[in-house]
Amino acid sequence: GEEVAQTPKHLVRGEGQKAKLYCAPIKGHSYVFWYQQVLKNEFKFLISFQNENVFDETGMPKERFSAKCLPNSPCSLEIQATKLEDSAVYFCASSPTRLLPQETQYFGPGTRLLVL
């Protein structure tokens, strides 16, 4: 598609429950980025993919967060045993085939996760 699609739009989980978020990048884009937007509008980089391969995961809290991008499937971000501080808007962005600083990252509408 011509836009980054994210589902669901909203997700509510009780503390300790699992949450799974999905992202379909723009068709033809090779790079996918996940960002977490917390209170006060702060963005935190989580992980990036080059096609189905993890490109960089330095921002991921690995003990509870995992992510995949499999061929012919939406990318996913999964949080095992959610905590209150995971409440945030999770954005997915995709970028075309050249990985350069000047390339635009195109953002999806985000998934708002609320952990109660």
Add this chain to the structure above:
Amino acid sequence: GDSVTQMEGPVTLSEEAFLTINCTYTATGYPSLFWYVQYPGEGLQLLLKATKADDKGSNKGFEATYRKETTSFHLEKGSVQVSDSAVYFCAANSGGSNYKLTFGKGTLLTVNP
């Protein structure tokens, strides 16, 4: 790593007023610079970008010039409209090991009729 500082606002203006939102960055080397806009309830949209010193990005009446000497990328618009009400984010990308965007904290703009 990169860091971006922008005026946090909120900024409230009347329609047709002049807008400036300040943004400065620190980075190793020369990053590409971006302004994204987030309308209420929506995701981030690229507003404009500049990839090297003295470049001017422009779109929808907004402009920003990449100033290497002052490490700045201030956003300006000569005459704002009510429909410009949104949160504006300045961002930098130096590449490095992960090509991530580093964002400022956003500036809420409200334009009143």
